[in-house]
Every structure is written in structure tokens, then in C-alpha cells.
Amino acid sequence: MNKPKKFDNNLVVIGAGAAGLVTAYIAAAVKAKVTLIEKHQMGGDCLNTGCVPSKALLRSAKFLAQNRRAAEFGMKSAAVDFDFAEVMERVQTV
Structure with missing residues (x-):
């Protein structure tokens, strides 16, 4: 597999729980290109259950x-x- 010559994102955040959402928000606020990956519900366990x-x-x-x-x-x-x-x-x- 060849490595990409250019990356489209500055940050990939895995998990949209409390920490992931804050991390993605702060990065986006300083104009970083962010990808947020969540397999279930946004907000994580604390918010949802x-x-x-x-x-x-x-x-x-x-x-x-x-x-x-x-x-x-x-x-x-x-x-x-x-x-x-x-x-x-x-x-x-x-």
C-alpha cells in the first residue's frame, strides 16, 4: 500500500463522547480540518445512558x-x- 502524498485532514477524532466532541470542536475552532468517527450515538455513554x-x-x-x-x-x-x-x-x- 502506498502512502498518500497529501492528507486532507489535520485531525481524526475517534469517539464522539465528551472528550472527542470537545477535541473536535477546539480543533475546528482553530481552523483545523477534522474528521469525527463515532460508531453509535453522539455524546457517548454519559449523555445517552x-x-x-x-x-x-x-x-x-x-x-x-x-x-x-x-x-x-x-x-x-x-x-x-x-x-x-x-x-x-x-x-x-x-
Whole structure:
């Protein structure tokens, strides 16, 4: 195999997780020609299945817990219930 005489890119980034996206962005910002390779979803595990979805689930749980303590704050009527399937649907859309 012959080596190319000229390269069209300055940088090839493998993986569009947090580090890959930032690397590609910074390189492009300084006018580098960048190729970004990702085999699955942009954003990586943190964005799609880890950090962000887990924070959405925690937010729903905290909201419910706070509302169940409404009487401590002088609230008379703050009955809140939840549907786990709907909570998980929200988590998937965040």
C-alpha cells in the first residue's frame, strides 16, 4: 500500500463522547480540518445512558420527596403521586 502524498485532514477524532466532541470542536475552532468517527450515538455513554439520564431520574425522585414533605412548609394540599413508566419515559427524552 502506498502512502498518500497529501492528507486532507489535520485531525481524526475517534469517539464522539465528551472528550472527542470537545477535541473536535477546539480543533475546528482553530481552523483545523477534522474528521469525527463515532460508531453509535453522539455524546457517548454519559449523555445517552449514564450521567444525564440518571440526573433526570434523580430530579423526579427529589421532586416527589419534596412534595411529600409539603406539610412541613405549611402546605395543606400537595398530594403528588407518580407513574414509574411515565417517569422513565421522561428520563429517555432528556
